[in-house]
Amino acid sequence: MQGRSAGLRFRVNIMNAIVNFFTAFDEKLAMLMKAVVTVLGIFVSFAIVVGIVSRALLGKPVFGIEELILMAAMWLYMLGAALASRERSHLSADFIQAFSKNRTLNDIARLIATGLSVVMAGFFVAWSYSLFAWGFEKGQVTPVFSIPQYISQASLFVASILLLIYALRDFIHDASKLVVKN
DSSP: OHHHHHHHHHHHHHHHHHHHHHHHHHHHHHHHHHHHHHHHHHHHHHHHHHHHHHHHTSSOOOTTHHHHHHHHHHHHHHHHHHHHHHTTOSOOOOHHHHHOOOHHHHHHHHHHHHHHHHHHHHHHHHHHHHHHHHHHHHTOBOTTTOOBTHHHHHHHHHHHHHHHHHHHHHHHHHHHHHHHHO
């Protein structure tokens, strides 16, 4: 009997170690994403001001600045979406929660919505990978700096993978709330 207890404790310790590893990894990834989003936000803002001032006041446009702004804005937007998904602060329409006080019904509705998010995120991963692979294969580049287009397309692929991971995490969390309750 004591062998079973030790085996169970061992499995629980292994699971806790895995959860702790992924939690620490997620925290470090979130810090990196926040830093990148901050730098990109500052860059995009500054570059837009420089572009406007140079064109409107100096009469000399900065060639290629739009390329850099577009690349940075794509990564800014996609990493921002991944952060919102991580923090579960993205937009949602929780109609059932607005009309029902039944906690179980609300939890079921949230689980269904999260399940649909997982399915859609899976489609987004497939579609964004296809776009990224196509861009990589075609070798298209921007006109001024010859930056490969797949760099901005990669932002869609990276963000869709992160969205899928966070949607799966939320689905497991929502399902466990229903299982623990019953």
